[in-house]
Amino acid sequence: MSSPVDPSTEALQQLLAAxxxxxxxxxxxxxxxxxxxxxxxxxxxxxAHLLTRDALxxxxxxxxxxxxxxxxxxxxxxxxxxxxxxxxxAIQLEAACAAGxxxxxxxxxxxxxQLRGQALAGLVSAAEDGTRWRLLVEPxxxxxxxxxL
Amino acid sequence: MPPPAPPAALTTALQHQRxxxxxxxxxxxxxxxxxxxxAGLRSDVHAHGDALRALLERYPGWRLSQAAGTAQPSxxxxxxxxxxxxxxxxxxxxxxxxxxxxxxxxxxxxNAAQVLPVLGSIAAALSxxxxxxxxx
Numbered sequence: 484m485s486s487p488v489d490p491s492t493e494a495l496q497q498l499l500a501a502x503x504x505x506x507x508x509x510x511x512x513x514x515x516x517x518x519x520x521x522x523x524x525x526x527x528x529x530x531a532h533l534l535t536r537d538a539l540x541x542x543x544x545x546x547x548x549x550x551x552x553x554x555x556x557x558x559x560x561x562x563x564x565x566x567x568x569x570x571x572x573a574i575q576l577e578a579a580c581a582a583g584x585x586x587x588x589x590x591x592x593x594x595x596x597q598l599r600g601q602a603l604a605g606l607v608s609a610a611e612d613g614t615r616w617r618l619l620v621e622p623x624x625x626x627x628x629x630x631x632l
Numbered sequence: 633m634p635p636p637a638p639p640a641a642l643t644t645a646l647q648h649q650r651x652x653x654x655x656x657x658x659x660x661x662x663x664x665x666x667x668x669x670x671a672g673l674r675s676d677v678h679a680h681g682d683a684l685r686a687l688l689e690r691y692p693g694w695r696l697s698q699a700a701g702t703a704q705p706s707x708x709x710x711x712x713x714x715x716x717x718x719x720x721x722x723x724x725x726x727x728x729x730x731x732x733x734x735x736x737x738x739x740x741x742x743n744a745a746q747v748l749p750v751l752g753s754i755a756a757a758l759s760x761x762x763x764x765x766x767x768x
Binding site for chain 2: 581585586588589590591592593594595599600602603606607610611613614618622623626627629630631632
């Protein structure tokens with residue numbers, strides 16, 4: 484019988500999987516964008532997700548867990564044929580990261596401390612990054628009521 | 633012996649939500665041709681109120697006070713914001729307060745697994761609201 488996985492470890496794995504997808508997606512997103520400011524943003528976010536991925540791998544290893552590996556490829560919901568499609572994929576990637584952080588937050592009910600702070604900061608950051616992309620695609624509805632849900 | 637009151641962090645969060653909701657309602661009524669995004673932000677804040685009330689329903693002390701009609705807004709409830717800049721500021725400060733409430737939520741509190749993701753998510757949403765409202 485296998486031992487149950489700690490909920491926080493499971494949440495960290497889900498979050499890591501979302502980082503893998505973002506790291507795969509942002510270079511492709513950047514290649515479809517035409518506005519230099521947006522291209523720079525895609526590069527900055529790719530770098531940020533790389534740092535987060537490495538930190539999460541370390542966290543999981545320190546818990547004795549094998550960090551989930553990246554998939555060979557990731558597909559957006561719709562084909563990316565123009566900058567708007569690239570922006571929509573970026574929204575999806577940040578939404579998945581927000582969901583990971585929200586899940587991590589829900590797993591911290593039995594304890595306080597560093598992990599809860601990490602989840603909160605990440606949730607706010609992913610929500611803001613998603614909103615910056617959404618402002619370009621859906622300027623009249625740039626927010627969601629419950630990021631990560 | 634009456635059941636204990638719900639956590640002050642939740643009732644305070646609802647007071648702030650009501651203040652933001654009042655601000656959006658007044659601003660939308662006074663300025664129907666305002667920014668297109670205003671309706672979406674207002675709708676988000678209304679949804680936050682529903683979610684906070686659903687959380688409060690988990691606490692018998694809240695249900696009792698509602699049934700008895702004794703749950704009144706605190707005299708120190710924040711005034712409703714009356715401009716986009718004031719809404720941005722209030723959204724930012726409420727987001728910070730909710731984040732702080734999440735950080736300080738007691739470990740092992742019976743409803744923590746339900747409360748934390750909702751409060752954290754509302755904090756994140758209000759942070760995005762501040763970002764949108766602060767656009768030039």
